[in-house]
Amino acid sequence: MTVSDPVVESVIATISRSATEIRQGLIGRRGTVDEENPSGETQVEADVWADELLGDRLAAIDGVGQYASEERAxxxxxxxxxxxxxxxxxxxxxxxxxxxLKSNNAMGTIFGVYDAALPARGETLVAAGYILYGPITTMVLATEDSVTEYELTGGERTVVQRDVRLPDEPVVYGFGGRVPDWPDDFQEYAREIEQELKLRYGGAMIGDVNQVLTYGGIFGYPGLESRPEGKLRLQFEGNPIGYIVERAGGRSSDGERSLLAVDPDDLHDRTPVHVGNEELIDRLEDLIA
Ligand SMILES: O=P(O)(O)OC[C@H]1O[C@](O)(COP(=O)(O)O)[C@@H](O)[C@@H]1O
Ligand SMILES: [Mg+2]
Ligand SMILES: [Mg+2]
Structure with missing residues (x-):
């Protein structure tokens, strides 16, 4: 599938062509640098390097008016x-x-193409996607009308599945944060879900969300007692993932509403993130609203 808008297609082509290079460049960049990102998290050498690589290439595209990343203020x-x-x-x-990177487990690259100045509502996204650096490098791309999965090799992208949909029967769940730090209502919800589904949690949202897209289920990083706004960032993580899962027939929620309807105050705003099968997100909202 190619996207009809040439700018959006260039963005997608640039990111997918860069993915093999990013994967290769992780070697030798597993150490931390002496800096924190705007969210106050220690940066790994590869975070800074991948941001510069993507920033330079995306900014060079005619029609890309703004570039923003989790790694720059x-x-x-x-x-x-x-x-x-x-x-x-x-x-x-x-x-x-x-x-x-330290433990050599799955990781990803996430992107959102907004038709609005940042920070923006997720409703202004025209495309969003992610690369999963697993045993195989894949890309899941959502546009207005469909979600497609590709395998990436060299500079090429090959379609492996058109019209990706969440399976109707959910199988897996993964929730972030420490259990004692979960609010009581979320703990109650999690107790129910763990009776029904299998736990899959790998510490990279992209890996965990890809399990949900593949098998059906729910991924959540809730608001915590110690940090009610949760951990994940709305512009860089919540919105793109919400857009992808909604286009694949599922739902997204910050606990009350679709992530795509959340008004941002700041570029680096955090938000609780829940994505998955509609029925599971509806139940979550009923319990914690
Ligand atoms: O270590 P925790 O608390 O389980 O957090 C894991 C979550 O944090 C993240 O690693 C945050 O993303 P970054 O690595 O981009 O900061 C998510 O991918 C993941 O879901
Ligand atoms: Mg990151
Ligand atoms: Mg992240």
């Missing part, structure tokens, strides 16, 4: 106002789950 102005026709803003989590 401010939105980069790339020449062009996303309020204008055919100008977009791209928000990226260059490496999702980069703490998994």
């Amino acid at each position: 401010e939105v980069e102005d790339c020449g062009g106002d996303p309020a204008m026709a055919d100008v977009y803003a791209v928000a990226v989590d260059p490496l999702d789950g980069s703490s998994n």
